[in-house]
Amino acid sequence: MxxxxxxxxxxxxxxxxxxxxxxxxxxxxxxxxxxxxxxxxxxxxxDKNLAEIDLVVGAKGSPLQMILCNMYHVDNPTGNIPIKNAAPLLKDLHPLIKKAIPLSLGDNFKTYRIVGTNHDFPALYEAKLNEGKLWAKDFEVTIGKSVAEETGLKLGDKFVSSHGFNADDHTHDEQSFVVVGILEGTGAVVDQLILTNTASIWLVHAGHGDEAEHDESEENHNHEAEGHEGHAHEDHAHEENEQTGDNHEHGDSHLHDNSNSDLLHHQEQEITSVLIQYKSRTNFQALNFGRNINENTEMQAASPAIEINRLYNMxxxxxxxxxxxxxxxxxxxxxxxxxxxxxxxxxxxxxxxxxxxxxxxxxxxxxxxxxxxxxxxxxxxxxxxxxxxxxxxxxxxxxxxxxxxxxxxxxxxxxxxxxxxxxxxxxxxxxxxxxxxxxxxxxxxxxxxx
Amino acid sequence: MIATKDVKYKYPGSTPIVFPDIQCKANDILLILGTSGVGKTTLLHLLGGILSVQQGSVIIGDRELNKLSGAATDQFRGQNIGIIFQQNHFVDALNVIENVMLAQSLAGKTSDKKAAQSLLDRLNIGHKANQHIKDLSQGEKQRVAIARAIINQPKVILADEPTSALDDINCDEVLKLLKEQAKAAGSALVIVTHDTRLKDNIPNHVILQS
Structure with a gap:
């Protein structure tokens, strides 16, 4: 005892x-x-998802929303930007920019977002291929680990995307994507994304016939999701459909090679945002770069670190x-x-x-x-x-x-x-x-x- | 085995109590008689190292109690002195046999359940070993207290008024029990009481006077 x-x-x-x-x-x-x-x-x-991205440039609206949408993939886009506006960022020889990665959002498969981008994007998260290869042709996709696990998609599987960010939104049944690669898990947001080239996103939306019904649902959807800031709904998301007359490349044998210079050939098309890594973060010009965009262009630039800090404080x-x-x-x-x-x-x-x-x-x-x-x-x-x-x-x-x-x-x-x-x-x-x-x-x- | 010399004790604000010298060898019994208020409990506490000696000396075995430090006194008491109080308190959270075993471990010995059980058997309460203390009668509680006092085979057993609340028959029985157990443990037994009935049975006695 x-x-x-x-x-x-x-x-x-x-x-x-x-x-x-x-x-x-x-x-x-x-x-x-x-x-x-x-x-x-x-x-x-x-932190994992910061992925050393210094600046996000997208449509004007709430900067926090833009960061959440384009880096963390939890909110809706603030809108799209025409490539002609973003062109200076996408040119290879920009003196401040090490990498500029375009993102195009707007579709999902079973709520997993389909992101039109280039091969620099998985590299941001050091995502390696587990199976297959990275996307090359239109409608080829490489999917994150969680997507593969939760949806059961395998190499060679085909699927049809839904418009918007909810599974029950309008379905694009004209075109189907094919899985050509599956990434290894990274613990970062890329695990839950479906990656393809930018042009595939355009193509999916270009085939649209009846816009009226579609736009309406999109409008309502965003109203609920947001409710803050003077966000411009009218410039939101998918005006590219109005320019179907412009789609000279569709249907022909044009190859989208995923490079930024390729995007520059389609000045009238739109993307959702550009993720930017500076060559040097401490460069004086880099410090003013975002402000210049905000003051002098129709686009908006926001620093993820600052916005996330703001979120933390809230x-x-x-x-x-x-x-x-x-x-x-x-x-x-x-x-x-x-x-x-x-x-x-x-x-x-x-x-x-x-x-x-x-x-x-x-x-x-x-x-x-x-x-x-x-x-x-x-x-x-x-x-x-x-x-x-x-x-x-x-x-x-x-x-x-x-x-x-x-x-x-x-x-x-x-x-x-x-x-x-x-x-x-x-x-x-x-x-x-x-x-x-x-x-x-x-x-x-x-x-x-x- | 136990002896005192010139022990006096003074409570603050009162005259000092002077105690006669006492002595009791192993296997012997000493009766200390006195009416209420003459300092019986004080003497018992002095003998048991519960109260520190102010003047004079208390010797148990070959150790002088008043020369031990506080912690050493506690340990010495646990190992060498078994005390049976008039009102016996137990550790409520433990059952009968655990209370006896607690005495073993607090004295620094290893708990020996067999020894505890056979002692309880000898005291005729072996069948109550796993019961709660509060479910025992007064007489049974006293037996547990006796078991607890002698489990470590102390040099001295001190008993405070063990019989005063009992009728003649029970009085004789308890005295007999104490004698037997003290003998079995080879201890000196010192009984402090005002119960004069015990005088006839115990030839060796000291009377306290105010």
Whole structure:
């Protein structure tokens, strides 16, 4: 019967006290640990997907929306830009730009976005081929790992895209895509994209007959998704359909070779955005580059780092409030452990005196009470950790369904050791006063009381 | 086995109590008699190292209690002194046999369940070993207290008013039990009481006077 066993027996003797203390403690720890897990994974996703992109240039609108749409693929585009406007960015010899990667959005397959781009795009995320090859001809696609896993698409499979970003939107049944490659997993957004060349996106939309119905659904859709900023709906997404007269290349044997210079031959076509990497981020001209675009062109430029920071700050207020709530709960739980130990110590003063008589020194009695506090804290910590990971897993499921981003509850962080450390300290703080009192009890006086 | 010399004790604000010298060898029994208020419990606590000696000396075996430090006193008490209180308290969270085993481990010995069980058997409460203390009668509780006091085969067993609440028949029985167990453990038995019935059975006695 060691002191540890005795402490344990004392704790389970009072199941109600136990429950009260550890539920509170577990809630506090759980909330803190959940915030850690969530923030960590969110930041991880955001950081991975930054992919060293310095600037995104797209249609005017909300810069944050443009970043979310074109880099994280969770929001709708702010609109499209004509290639003739973006042409200076796409020219190979631009002095500031290392890479300019065009993106064309607007279609999906089972909610997985189809992105018209060039081969620099998978390279951004260091995505390697798992099977097959990168797209070369029109309507060839290379798909991300999650797309392959969730939709079951295999090499050689054909599919028909849907317009917009929801699976139930208008279906383009005229043309079907064919899978020519599957990428390895990267943990970044490219896992959930279907990549093809820019021209395929144009071709899909060029074949459109009845525009009226289609435009209407698109309009409604964006209204809901956005509701903020003076975003110009009329220039949104798919005006390219109006210029079907222009499609001199369609139907003939023209090869789209995926290069930017190829895009420059189609000045009247549109793309959604251009992702830009600078040659040097610290170059003075690079610092002003985005502002120049915003002030002097009909396009909008935004820095992902700045916009994501803005987003963090917005989320930050909420997480900060939650964090304080969690700290408050942890404090209250420590107080509840203190009260319950203090109360039980008073009830057990004869017991503690007897333990002294039987040979336990003051230090042992002190340790007994401290151990009781620590055991409560450890159980609370374990419950809290379990709650946070289960909670994270539930949230992960929800996020996956809504945003296609894969979070997980089964990832453990180094910071959780810190949470354990703080829990133990709280356990000691809660028990130290009762422990000192127990150690200092005058056993002669206690035992003389009849 | 236990002896005192010139022990005095003074509570703050009162006159000092002067105790007669006592002595009790192994396997012997000493009765310390006194009416209420003469300092019986004080003496018992001094003998048991519960109260530190202010003046004089208490010697158990070859050790002088008042020369031990606080922690050493606690340990020495656990190993060498078994105390049976008038009102016995137990650790509520533990059952009967665990309370006895707790005395073993707190004295720094390994818990020996077999020894604890056979002692409880000897005291006729072996069948209650796994019961909760609160479900026991007063007499049974006293037996558990006796078991707890002698499990480590202490040099000295101190008993505070073990019989005063009992009728004659039970009184004789408890005394017999204490004698037997003290003998079995090879301990000196010191009984502190106001119960004069015990005088006839224990020739060796000291009377405390105010």
């Amino acid at each position: 060691s002191i540890l066993q005795l402490a344990w027996r004392n704790i389970i003797k009072n199941p109600l006290n136990l429950l009260m203390s550890i539920i509170l403690f577990g809630l506090g720890v759980g909330l803190i640990s959940f915030l850690l897990l969530f923030n960590h994974q969110l930041k991880d996703k955001f 989320i930050g207020v909420g997480t900060e409030a939650l964090r304080w709530l969690a700290i408050l709960i942890a404090m209250v739980s420590a107080l509840s452990i203190f009260i319950s130990l203090f109360k039980s110590m008073r009830e057990r003063k004869y017991e503690l005196a007897i333990i002294r008589v039987l040979g336990a020194g003051r230090i042992k009695v002190f340790m007994l009470i401290i151990l009781e506090g620590l055991i409560l804290a450890i159980i609370g910590f374990l419950i809290g950790t379990a709650l946070s990971h289960i909670g994270m897993e539930l949230v992960a499921k929800y996020l996956k369904a809504d945003f296609r981003y894969s979070f997980t509850g089964w990832k453990f962080l180094d910071e959780e050791w810190w949470v354990l450390g703080v829990s133990l300290i709280l356990g000691i703080i809660a028990s130290i006063i009762p422990a000192i009192q127990a150690a200092n009890t005058d056993i002669n006086k206690t035992l003389s009381q009849k």
